[in-house]
Amino acid sequence: MVTKDKIDAILADYKDFKIATICSHSSLQIFRGARQEGIKTIGIVKADKKELYESFTHAKPDEFIVVDDYSQIPEKELLEKNAIIIPHGSFVEYSGENFEKLNVPIYGNRNSVIWERSRKKMFEWLHKAKIKTPKVIKPDEITGPALVKFPGAKGGRGYMIVSSYEDFQLRVGDRECMVQEFLVGVRAYPHFFFSPISDSGYKTKQGRLELMGVDRRVESSADEIARAVSAGMKPTMSFTVIGNEPMVLRESLLGEYMEIGKRVSETSFDLFGGMFGPFCVETIVTEDLEIYAFEISARIVAGTNVYPDGSQYSLFYYDEPMSVGRRLARELKVAFKKKRLSEIVY
Ligand SMILES: Nc1ncnc2c1ncn2[C@@H]1O[C@H](COP(=O)(O)OP(=O)(O)O)[C@@H](O)[C@H]1O
Ligand SMILES: [Mg+2]
Numbered sequence: 001m002v003t004k005d006k007i008d009a010i011l012a013d014y015k016d017f018k019i020a021t022i023c024s025h026s027s028l029q030i031f032r033g034a035r036q037e038g039i040k041t042i043g044i045v046k047a048d049k050k051e052l053y054e055s056f057t058h059a060k061p062d063e064f065i066v067v068d069d070y071s072q073i074p075e076k077e078l079l080e081k082n083a084i085i086i087p088h089g090s091f092v093e094y095s096g097e098n099f100e101k102l103n104v105p106i107y108g109n110r111n112s113v114i115w116e117r118s119r120k121k122m123f124e125w126l127h128k129a130k131i132k133t134p135k136v137i138k139p140d141e142i143t144g145p146a147l148v149k150f151p152g153a154k155g156g157r158g159y160m161i162v163s164s165y166e167d168f169q170l171r172v173g174d175r176e177c178m179v180q181e182f183l184v185g186v187r188a189y190p191h192f193f194f195s196p197i198s199d200s201g202y203k204t205k206q207g208r209l210e211l212m213g214v215d216r217r218v219e220s221s222a223d224e225i226a227r228a229v230s231a232g233m234k235p236t237m238s239f240t241v242i243g244n245e246p247m248v249l250r251e252s253l254l255g256e257y258m259e260i261g262k263r264v265s266e267t268s269f270d271l272f273g274g275m276f277g278p279f280c281v282e283t284i285v286t287e288d289l290e291i292y293a294f295e296i297s298a299r300i301v302a303g304t305n306v307y308p309d310g311s312q313y314s315l316f317y318y319d320e321p322m323s324v325g326r327r328l329a330r331e332l333k334v335a336f337k338k339k340r341l342s343e344i345v346y
Contacts, residue, residue, distance in 0.1 A: 020083035028059035033326030070094035111272040112298035129263035135181040156239025213311030215303030
């Protein structure tokens with residue numbers, strides 16, 4: 001892990017800054033948002049993807065750095081260009097273990113990856129924040145349908161539903177996994193934005209929290225499985241994310257979600273020095289209106305892409321179109337002006 005002091009020293013030399021990230025779906029709102037805020041951008045891209053990302057006229061970066069492989073982030077070039085990296089899900093995934101070691105300032109706190117990477121740690125975080133989670137079941141205690149999650153399974157791919165210990169032994173064996181109670185309810189993915197600088201939003205101990213939007217993932221086959229069942233089939237349920245849909249919360253849930261965001265944020269300071277900027281809590285709401293959380297993403301999530309011009313919530317904070325991408329750029333711009341970048345960049 002690169003030390004915070006080292007990153008602070010780099011930042012202290014920046015006379016100006018540019019926003020850099022790997023070209024991906026989320027990078028489109030990051031680049032467009034930066035442009036709306038008057039900040040120059042750098043897109044890191046593999047040669048075969050350049051044409052695609054160049055084709056989005058208003059969302060292409062001002063310049064590209066072409067790489068052979070995303071595990072080789074061009075640190076020197078980025079430093080020369082005074083870059084600050086905005087990490088998104090694909091960035092963390094593609095850069096892998098190199099992420100912590102990157103010798104370039106990254107928006108947010110890179111310590112968060114350690115807590116995000118391990119499902120066990122994530123549940124520890126949620127419990128410390130006093131947020132309900134699905135029960136974690138020991139394999140020999142499985143009595144009904146339970147969800148088996150393997151490490152690193154991206155986008156819910158490869159998850160399994162088992163119904164008994166025998167079933168578990170047969171299909172999972174001694175592979176590393178976490179078994180969770182299968183929750184029945186409606187999924188909701190709130191997009192939060194934490195700022196220690198802003199004076200608008202929901203108050204927390206360390207700053208303010210905005211609700212930038214809520215989405216719901218559309219997962220195959222789970223979300224269309226009723227059709228197959230009606231057709232007389234017995235398909236297995238799987239959770240491959242195909243896309244995202246916008247969502248607004250029932251009125252009585254709004255306050256509870258803000259409290260969940262607040263507690264996740266405040267606990268992040270107790271555990272690893274805080275989470276800055278965008279984060280998402282993946283939840284399921286039962287018919288008794290109980291909210292359960294099963295995952296935290298400590299960065300911009302794909303679901304925010306349904307709101308490139310702001311959401312049903314962001315317009316209650318901003319009189320202008322405010323995507324999460326633009327909000328990120330705004331935060332960096334304000335922090336730079338106030339000489340407070342080092343608080344939100346590591
Ligand atoms: N305990 C649970 N009960 C029911 N469905 C769940 C549960 N946990 C996860 N899911 C479903 O599985 C999907 C993927 O789970 P998640 O833990 O978010 O995996 P990933 O790490 O791939 O994002 C979720 O979006 C949700 O639809
Ligand atoms: Mg998830």
